[in-house]
Amino acid sequence: MSLHLYPFLIRTVHSQAQFFNLSRFNTVHHYHRTLAFSARSIATTTITLRTAATAKRLLPSMSTSLEYTPDRAQELVDNLSDVVKRMEQTLQSKGDNAQKARLVAVSKYKPASDILAVYEKSGHCHFGENYVQELEEKSKELPKDIQWHFIGSLQSNKCKIVAAIPNLFVVETVDSAKKASTLDKACVSAARSEPLRIFLQINTSGEDTKSGMLPNEALEVAQHVVSSCPHLKLSGLMTIGSPNPDLDNGENPDFKTLNQCKATIEEALKITDLELSMGMSDDFERALLQGSTNVRIGSTIFGSRPKKTTVQ
Ligand SMILES: *Cc1c(COP(=O)(O)O)cnc(C)c1O
Numbered sequence: 001m002s003l004h005l006y007p008f009l010i011r012t013v014h015s016q017a018q019f020f021n022l023s024r025f026n027t028v029h030h031y032h033r034t035l036a037f038s039a040r041s042i043a044t045t046t047i048t049l050r051t052a053a054t055a056k057r058l059l060p061s062m063s064t065s066l067e068y069t070p071d072r073a074q075e076l077v078d079n080l081s082d083v084v085k086r087m088e089q090t091l092q093s094k095g096d097n098a099q100k101a102r103l104v105a106v107s108k109y110k111p112a113s114d115i116l117a118v119y120e121k122s123g124h125c126h127f128g129e130n131y132v133q134e135l136e137e138k139s140k141e142l143p144k145d146i147q148w149h150f151i152g153s154l155q156s157n158k159c160k161i162v163a164a165i166p167n168l169f170v171v172e173t174v175d176s177a178k179k180a181s182t183l184d185k186a187c188v189s190a191a192r193s194e195p196l197r198i199f200l201q202i203n204t205s206g207e208d209t210k211s212g213m214l215p216n217e218a219l220e221v222a223q224h225v226v227s228s229c230p231h232l233k234l235s236g237l238m239t240i241g242s243p244n245p246d247l248d249n250g251e252n253p254d255f256k257t258l259n260q261c262k263a264t265i266e267e268a269l270k271i272t273d274l275e276l277s278m279g280m281s282d283d284f285e286r287a288l289l290q291g292s293t294n295v296r297i298g299s300t301i302f303g304s305r306p307k308k309t310t311v312q
Helices: 016-022 028-034 052-058 070-094 112-122 132-141 156-163 177-189 215-228 253-269 284-289
Strands: 102-106 126-129 147-150 168-174 196-201 232-238 275-277 294-297
Touching: 070 102, 070 112, 070 284, 112 126, 112 132, 126 132, 132 147, 132 156, 156 168, 156 177, 168 177, 168 232, 177 196, 177 215, 177 232, 196 215, 215 232, 215 253, 232 253, 253 275, 275 294, 284 294
Parallel strands: 102 126, 102 294, 126 147, 147 168, 168 196, 196 232, 232 275
Antiparallel strands: none
């Protein structure tokens, strides 16, 4: 079987809004078919990093080129394909034909060559990064039609750098009204042609260590974004949730809380279709069952990561 890349997945994005309409959700079955390819079709790509020294400083283990081996590409595409199949099966078992979910491949700490391998061999284009410097580096080196999700803790003094990334798809981690305003201003400086999509990050589990606003603050912040941040588009809500949720009737209470926030905001602000970004490697199937439209999967695709403290 040969490699089929769906043109809409890989073509250059002329307008972010236009692209969003076309493939707002890369439906799961597309991947399923897209992912069939033979090992022979894997070519090794060599593009030397422009700023290899910076990348090296940032990621000690990071390779200094975008070269990947056929074996690594195959492994990554197989992993991605497995996740897609599991997503598909979960949505099928739920029997809700209306629900579509996007897969965000979380590539933090992983070399740009891994991202390029996934992108070239599967056509997958949604990737998530947690660290501004790493996102900035990778976005410069990698294809311009990759759709980046910023999913890390957003610092006010980094908003300008984030907003200046042209192929930034969404900032998933806006955690206060003040941060929203800072990001809104940064979008003006960056002269973005369309409002920047944002999700509000909600600390549904109430853990001190988690970032995000509390559920009861979400409506006020949402209101602020809609009324006072013309360069942002409120597109959804995001949560991480407790790593050890108390499962009541099989439901994750944190995902339930995010659904409640969505209902409250949609009703009060008379808006519809807010996305729910919830679900990671360990809990994405449950998240899909509870209405997630955007799952963020890292280790199941790319393998385990070094602990944060050992890298920084
Ligand atoms: C790292 C990270 C993920 C991916 O986690 P895995 O468990 O590796 O799938 C998802 N979301 C956020 C916010 C993350 O920081």
